[in-house]
Amino acid sequence: MSRPLHLLHVEDNTADAELAKDTLEMEGVACKVTRVETESTFLLALHAGGFDLILADYALPSFDGLSALRIARRQQPDLPFIFVSGTMGEEVAIEALKIGATDYVLKTRMSRLVPSVHRALREARERAELRRAEQALRRSEAYLAIAQSLSHTGSFGWDVASGEIFWSLETYRIFEVDPVSTPTLEFILQRVHPDDGLRVKETFSRISLDRTDFNFEHRLLMTDGRVKHLRVSGRAAHDPSSDSDVVGAVTDITAAKEAERQLREREVKIRQLVDANIVGVLISDLEGRVIDANDAFLQMVRYTRDTLVCGRLCWPDLTPPEWQAASERALSQLRANGRCELFEKEYFRSDGTRIPVLVGAAAIEGTKTENVAFVLDLTERKLAEEERERLRQLQVDLAYMSRVITVGQLGASLAHEIKQPIGAAVTNAEVCVRLLDRDEPDLPEAREAALEMVRDAKRAADIIDRVRSLYQKGSSEPAMVDVNEVIGEMVVMLRSEANRHSVSMRADLAKGLPTIMADRVQLQQALMNLMLNGIEAMNETSGELSVTSKTTEDGQLLISVCDCGVGLPVKQVERIFDAFFTTKPHGTGMGLSISRTIIESYGGHLWATRNAERGATFHFTLPTKDKTSSPSAA
Ligand code: ADP
Numbered sequence: 001m002s003r004p005l006h007l008l009h010v011e012d013n014t015a016d017a018e019l020a021k022d023t024l025e026m027e028g029v030a031c032k033v034t035r036v037e038t039e040s041t042f043l044l045a046l047h048a049g050g051f052d053l054i055l056a057d058y059a060l061p062s063f064d065g066l067s068a069l070r071i072a073r074r075q076q077p078d079l080p081f082i083f084v085s086g087t088m089g090e091e092v093a094i095e096a097l098k099i100g101a102t103d104y105v106l107k108t109r110m111s112r113l114v115p116s117v118h119r120a121l122r123e124a125r126e127r128a129e130l131r132r133a134e135q136a137l138r139r140s141e142a143y144l145a146i147a148q149s150l151s152h153t154g155s156f157g158w159d160v161a162s163g164e165i166f167w168s169l170e171t172y173r174i175f176e177v178d179p180v181s182t183p184t185l186e187f188i189l190q191r192v193h194p195d196d197g198l199r200v201k202e203t204f205s206r207i208s209l210d211r212t213d214f215n216f217e218h219r220l221l222m223t224d225g226r227v228k229h230l231r232v233s234g235r236a237a238h239d240p241s242s243d244s245d246v247v248g249a250v251t252d253i254t255a256a257k258e259a260e261r262q263l264r265e266r267e268v269k270i271r272q273l274v275d276a277n278i279v280g281v282l283i284s285d286l287e288g289r290v291i292d293a294n295d296a297f298l299q300m301v302r303y304t305r306d307t308l309v310c311g312r313l314c315w316p317d318l319t320p321p322e323w324q325a326a327s328e329r330a331l332s333q334l335r336a337n338g339r340c341e342l343f344e345k346e347y348f349r350s351d352g353t354r355i356p357v358l359v360g361a362a363a364i365e366g367t368k369t370e371n372v373a374f375v376l377d378l379t380e381r382k383l384a385e386e387e388r389e390r391l392r393q394l395q396v397d398l399a400y401m402s403r404v405i406t407v408g409q410l411g412a413s414l415a416h417e418i419k420q421p422i423g424a425a426v427t428n429a430e431v432c433v434r435l436l437d438r439d440e441p442d443l444p445e446a447r448e449a450a451l452e453m454v455r456d457a458k459r460a461a462d463i464i465d466r467v468r469s470l471y472q473k474g475s476s477e478p479a480m481v482d483v484n485e486v487i488g489e490m491v492v493m494l495r496s497e498a499n500r501h502s503v504s505m506r507a508d509l510a511k512g513l514p515t516i517m518a519d520r521v522q523l524q525q526a527l528m529n530l531m532l533n534g535i536e537a538m539n540e541t542s543g544e545l546s547v548t549s550k551t552t553e554d555g556q557l558l559i560s561v562c563d564c565g566v567g568l569p570v571k572q573v574e575r576i577f578d579a580f581f582t583t584k585p586h587g588t589g590m591g592l593s594i595s596r597t598i599i600e601s602y603g604g605h606l607w608a609t610r611n612a613e614r615g616a617t618f619h620f621t622l623p624t625k626d627k628t629s630s631p632s633a634a
Helices: 014-026 039-048 065-075 090-099 107-150 169-175 185-191 194-210 254-275 295-301 305-309 321-337 379-409 411-437 443-471 483-493 495-500 520-537 591-601
Strands: 005-010 031-036 053-056 081-085 103-106 153-159 164-167 214-221 227-236 246-252 279-285 290-293 343-348 354-363 370-377 479-481 503-509 516-518 543-551 557-562 606-610 616-622
Touching: 005 014, 005 039, 014 031, 014 107, 031 039, 039 065, 053 065, 053 107, 065 081, 065 090, 081 107, 090 103, 103 107, 107 153, 107 169, 153 169, 164 169, 169 246, 185 194, 194 214, 194 227, 227 254, 279 295, 290 305, 295 305, 295 343, 295 354, 295 370, 321 343, 321 354, 354 379, 379 411, 379 443, 379 520, 379 591, 411 443, 411 483, 411 495, 443 483, 443 520, 479 483, 479 520, 483 495, 483 503, 483 520, 483 543, 483 557, 495 503, 495 520, 503 520, 516 520, 520 543, 520 557, 520 591, 520 616, 591 606, 591 616
Parallel strands: 005 031, 005 053, 053 081, 081 103, 503 543
Antiparallel strands: 153 164, 153 246, 214 227, 227 246, 279 290, 279 370, 343 354, 354 370, 479 516, 543 557, 557 616, 606 616
């Protein structure tokens, strides 16, 4: 033994302790002894540890051997414990061995001490080794179980001759059965999906006969209808007499199969897209040279594959600088990040015509030198955009025409409206001249008359300005508009027309309305149409046309034009908003349709209601986008 044996000796008699030590050393067992007499010192020593063996006397003045044994078993169950005692009856000795003493030696027969110690130490060593082996086995079993669970792989053994089958816990889990049950071939075949049953049965019998390695897949049909995919692989021992002569692993590959299915589905979708000739696919190198293209792309650009691929085609020469720049930007993004942002460009077809396209590209995974580009033909979209733009322009033209016609119809009234301030100006001018012609010119009065004249002329100029704005073509820039101001202007402009029809006008405008972002001329036009319709509806009856403005609860502007005229045509209330619907001999039927288009273009609504007594009211709303905009000084 290389290091001395460390003994804990529970003994009150120092001579006895010395004797034990000497006995051992005489037989070549070097030892270091820690002697204790009381329970507390014993406990302390045990706690400090480092002992190979405990020797204990049976009876001590303040402690006893059996108590020491119990404590030792509790605290260090593997530490050998030998009683060395002068008096120890057989019964007590048996009791001590039962509690867990390793041996007992009588002080009268000290020669037995050495072999007893040797045996105790050997047994302790063997126990420790066994436990280490057990621990290693348990650990490896635990690791295996974890590995099986993580990899969804169970193992099995099959003794073909006896038909016995052994499953690991994970195999039970895969088959979803209680581990207490015994697996059988019949049960396995029951669980196998009916469509795979025959094949699996054949495979099993081939394995048992040919004794070859195996690797196959099949499905399970679980009781609730779920389908599981399994991969089974293993080895059959050539010696059929060995235990479990077939061993193997079974892996639940359901998740992998599902992922594979989804991938296939996606692939099919992509292929459909590619084959549907909707998307052009172009494979090129990092210099932009074409390597391959699909039929859709060839049809798009009307080149043959050969022409495209042989590199004779030199688009850059034909390409305008901005598209070239877009392509180069895309190529440098591809080189740097393996992908590029979507960009629009145009290709030249073989016949020189152009084709607008949207291109997205990415480097092909695995190759550092090839890109795949998806090319979408934008011709139809561009045409649709142009068509939309053309329609919008038509609408603008129509609105303009309608405005011109309406203002044209107002000619006489407007002339009168303008003539009136001009007439007043002439009168004031005459007064002014007369005042200046006096022997003593009345300068203050003349000045007053001249100022009147200026005001008259301004009034006329204002009306002319407004009329001129209605004659302007195209739409003006949107600006912040005070709707009350527009109503006021229209009241002034239509005053003569109203007078002509014996109609009085009243504006009832809410104060502090928010301004809105709009094209002033368009609002004028919508309002003019409604007010003129109202005046015309009162042609026979005369009366009052009132225009009101206010805000609704949800913060929109609400403008209403109320007349007491003939009222809306029976049964045709909604039709009045149709283009060309008119009940007037010289009507165009465009006014309401255009007004509605204008109001709706601002996100508002225009509708008509019948008045309780007489006539109709037309209402329109206008959303005030910026509710915090400063209220106008109405
Ligand atoms: P037009 O005035 O040229 O007929 P509109 O589109 O402005 O074209 O009006 C279409 C029709 O709606 C009118 O012909 C008329 O029948 C009806 N209408 C419009 N405004 C009123 C109104 N205030 N009262 C009664 N009917 C109206």
